[in-house]
Amino acid sequence: MRYLADFENAHQTIEQALALGINHLETAKGYGKSEEYLGRALKAGLSVPRTRLYITTKISATADADTMRRCIDESLERLQLDYLDCLGIHGLNTWQHLEWVQAKNGCMQAVEEAIADGRVQHVGFSSHGSLELIQAAINTDYFEFVNLHYYYFFQRHAPAIQLAAEKDMGIFIISPADKGGRLYTPPQTLKDLCSPYLPLELNYRFLLADSRITTLSIGPANPNELREPLRIADDDGELTSAENSAFERLENHQKVALKNDKCSQCYACLPCPENINIPEVLRLRNLAVAYDMTDYGQYRYGMFENAGHWFPGMKGDRCTECGDCLPRCPEKLDIPALLEDAHQKLSGKAGRRLWG
Structure with a gap:
């Protein structure tokens, strides 16, 4: 490829x-x-x-x-x-x-x-x-x-x-x-x-x-x-035990960094009336906030609305704050606010598939 x-x-x-x-x-x-x-x-x-x-x-x-x-x-x-x-x-x-x-x-x-x-x-x-x-x-x-x-x-x-x-x-x-x-x-x-x-x-x-x-x-x-x-x-x-310790460090650091804003990726928030891929947007936000993986987040986020069925879903700024997702979220996350924050952190130039 x-x-x-x-x-x-x-x-x-x-x-x-x-x-x-x-x-x-x-x-x-x-x-x-x-x-x-x-x-x-x-x-x-x-x-x-x-x-x-x-x-x-x-x-x-x-x-x-x-x-x-x-x-x-x-x-x-x-x-x-x-x-x-x-x-x-x-x-x-x-x-x-x-x-x-x-x-x-x-x-x-x-x-x-x-x-x-x-x-x-x-x-x-x-x-x-x-x-x-x-x-x-x-x-x-x-x-x-x-x-x-x-x-x-x-x-x-x-x-x-x-x-x-x-x-x-x-x-x-x-x-x-x-x-x-x-x-x-x-x-x-x-x-x-x-x-x-x-x-x-x-x-x-x-x-x-x-x-x-x-x-x-x-x-x-x-x-x-x-x-x-x-x-x-x-x-x-x-x-190995040392490798498992590294994975535990990653998990613990994410919990501390995200506090009460961590999306657990349960997908209960879907479907979204605006076709926002809420879990994937919030996964990219999780990684950006916890591990400074902003470059990766921007790379993937830029493909929303630009890669068709290869990376479906709209960007976070399409949220109308309708509230449909809120009662379904087991963590009681303020999803509209997190979508807005994710868009601000990850919005950059549009991306596309290498062969699209």
Whole structure:
């Protein structure tokens, strides 16, 4: 997704990944020239044979089978491959997307044909949607793996992790470094609280220590960005007492810093008449106030109203103080006031998805 400066950079990044032991390469139809560059690298010859690689690409859900048939053919052509190890339904983010998946003549008809003739080995999905939608998609039993957001600083999808594990699905965590908190450039407050560990290291360990989780994505823009994550990659044992102490420090500091304004992420405040994603706005405020993660908060907050179903919801300044959410909040938070404060802290330039 990010190694797209030019083909030479992409090729060097892929070769370095293989040299360091990576054997799963994931791309998507929607990632600019990513499929094309990976295909050219595969055609040029890599240091690891194709039979030892796992190649995944992702294609968005389509309303009809013919469109999906064409998309699968085009992805295989760009990748210069005869088959995919894994095909993911990309961005299964809305209930309409799930309807397309479940439709009798929908996109899954084409996927099942590709499985039957050997062009696809395994099928899964990625989602930026709600917990309820992710659980519903898992419960279709169509899928063998799921790509989703789940990190130390965002544990809302813990029930989806458990459900997928119970169904023996592969569990792929999307972008722990970036979406997990922009942890490659952490604020000093966060660094101090995590010491002697790096914040990124602790987030990786939180995930790697969970035996239900299969793999994490790295998403390097160049070969150098592979080294730091892979320094930690084999450290997948149980959390140590020192690591648990660091997590306790983080939790205790958040309680002290936020006092009576901490949003516990119960989601009881939804739905909002103005379609404000109240829990996510207040989660970003939690992180900004407790850990000075304002840069990350502004980055994510700027995507509201600019990224469609990939990051749904309106910004906090859309609040009309209607009061619908107030009686539903178990903490009795002054939600309109906190939304206004979050908007003041996090409002900056508009953001968008890298490929939007």
